[in-house]
Amino acid sequence: MSLQEILEFRRSVRYFDEAKELDTEKVKHCIELATLAPNSSNMQLWEFYHITDPEMMKKISHACLDQKATETAKQIVVFVTRRDLHRKRSKTFLEFEKENIARNSPPEKQEKRWKNQRAYYTYLMPFIYSRFFGLLGIFRKILSVFVSLFRPMVTSISESDMRVVVHKTCGLAAQTFMIAMAEIGYDTCPLEGFDSRRVKKLLKLPCSAEINMIIPCGIRKGTRGIRGERFRVPFEEVYRII
Ligand SMILES: Cc1cc2nc3c(=O)[nH]c(=O)nc-3n(C[C@H](O)[C@H](O)[C@H](O)COP(=O)(O)O)c2cc1C
Structure with missing residues (x-):
């Protein structure tokens, strides 16, 4: 399939064929x-929980309000945001980046690039991801709005803004997953209709983790489970060329 065909093939499927199994390794590869x-x-700052155990599937499905898509799914993937892992991820990235710069940056630029990257991941990332009952976020917001009076500045750095950032990122991963699944003829249905607290408890997630999306997977059974033709508002209504 071409990319256009894959995008047209992908639909939110709410009823999966009970007779058709998924290859776990293929789903894992899509993740x-x-x-x-x-x-x-x-x-x-994401994690992916690939649920294949039938007992856990039932429990997750119940936490997804017993929607048909999860009830009939063959496997379920839970997309999780992990703001709390920012120090660990910064450290891992810097370890990689040191060698990456040595291998791939022009020699005369290496020192400056390493200095910038080290400052970014050692100071800026912990600064914008740290949390303290919303207070650090308020401080960051005031500081950034003040700086933006004098020069362009990112001002969406409160604690709730950073929550949006990790959810945006995780949403892109979820979409990439669904496209990869569609390419091999596997169907999905993105869900936000679930009881977050229950799902977190089932997956033993820490309080700072959040569920971004839950994606039941399977293979469509004819047109059952696809709610008729696809509807999108007229393109002219949402497209602006400037
Ligand atoms: C963030 C998000 C949450 C969604 N939650 C649900 C849900 O809880 N239950 C459901 O049946 N569909 C859910 N959907 C699927 C949408 O209803 C579906 O994508 C939309 O109707 C467009 O249809 P299509 O995906 O077939 O193009 C969700 C989609 C997204 C992107």
Whole structure:
């Protein structure tokens, strides 16, 4: 399939064929491809829980309000945001980046590039991702709004802004996953209709983790489970060329 055909093939499927199994390794590979999604500052503050155990599937399905898509799914993937892992991810990235710069940057630029990257991941990332009951976020917001009076400045850095950042990033991974699945003829249905607290408890996630999306997977059974023709508002209504 061409990319256009894949995008047209992907539909939110709410009823999967009970007779058709999925190859776990193939689904795992699609999750791996999802990690190729662009992500904010390459921090990769995400985790993917690939649920194949029938007992756990039932429990997750119940936490997803017993939707038909999860009830009939053959496997389920839970996309999780992990703001709390920012120090660990910064450290891992810097370890990689040191060698990466040595291998790939022009020699005369290496020192400056390393200095910038080290400052970015050692000071800036912990500064914008740290949390303290919302207070650090308020401080960052005031500081950035003040600076923006004099020069362009990112001002969306409160604690709730950073929450949006990790969810945006995770949403891109979820979409990449669904496209990868569609390419091999596997169907999905992105869900936000779930009880977050229950899902977190089932997956033994820490309080700072958040569920971004839950994606039941399977193979469509004819047109059952696809709600008729696809509807999109007229393109002219949402497209502006400037
Ligand atoms: C973030 C998000 C949450 C969604 N939550 C649900 C859900 O809880 N239950 C459901 O049946 N569909 C859910 N959907 C699927 C949408 O209803 C679907 O994508 C939309 O109707 C467009 O249809 P299409 O995906 O077939 O193009 C969700 C989609 C997204 C992107």
